[in-house]
Amino acid sequence: MSKTTADLLQGTLSVLILKTLTWGPRHGYAIARMIEDTTDDTLLIEEGSLYPALYRMERRGWIEAEWGTSELNRKAKFYRLTSAGRAQLRAEIAQWRRFSVAVEKVLATA
Amino acid sequence: MSKTTADLLQGTLSVLILKTLTWGPRHGYAIARMIEDTTDDTLLIEEGSLYPALYRMERRGWIEAEWGTSELNRKAKFYRLTSAGRAQLRAEIAQWRRFSVAVEKVLATA
DNA sequence: TAAGCTTACCTTGACATTCTAGGTATCAAG
DNA sequence: CTTGATACCTAGAATGTCAAGGTAAGCTTA
DSSP states (O other): OOSSSSSSOBTOHHHHHHHHHTTSOEEHHHHHHHHHHHTTTSSOOOHHHHHHHHHHHHHTTSEEEEEEEOTTSOEEEEEEEOHHHHHHHHHHHHHHHHHHHHHHHHHHOO | OOSSTTOOOBTOHHHHHHHHHTTSOEEHHHHHHHHHHHTTTSSOOOHHHHHHHHHHHHHTTSEEEEEEEOTTSOEEEEEEEOHHHHHHHHHHHHHHHHHHHHHHHHHHOO
């Protein structure tokens, strides 16, 4: 099963990133590590998915970027939530729950 | 996510179809209606997604088709699960649960 | 001081899936 | 005989993810 779409369901990456940023500004690499750690590597965040997602979200005004220095003294771009991003997060969480409840309804039928 | 609050997450349509077919052979239109009814229209199955999905699944040997007559006396193509489809269903359910548990872990963090 | 590992970012192109928006045909009901 | 529901089908666009590359700088260790 598969090469594609097995690791992440399309559409969930943004909610994961937004939620991660509620803990405070983070750079991309750290966001990926946090999600992987939290899920015991069930969700693997590929960099080829991560960075394009960050650009999309920035373009849509959900997050803002600023260059800085990482904890390990490397150049890093720190993202933080905007208020639009916070609203988007609320919407996406609600959407996710509605959706997963609905899927469970189908899967749970005897 | 897109304008309709009800679109599917990529990768979930097949598990929904497979599960629906455990109730017995169904034609495409009936599969869509069942999923929509079960979820109170939270999950809307577009025909442009449904029929291509059925072909993919048939090509992969998860389901088999046979022309027949619907309850309302119309020509209809009835699909039924193969044993490969049953195995696929088990795998996809397991995958879905692992995935949704992982997403919840991220979203649930205080 | 060089090699190698890790951190950190970025991009291109392929790929799968879903949606939009059409279309056909049949049957039942008004 | 027109309308609405049933039932199938398809082309093309849009979207998002992944694979697979790449750059560069800091740390470690030999």
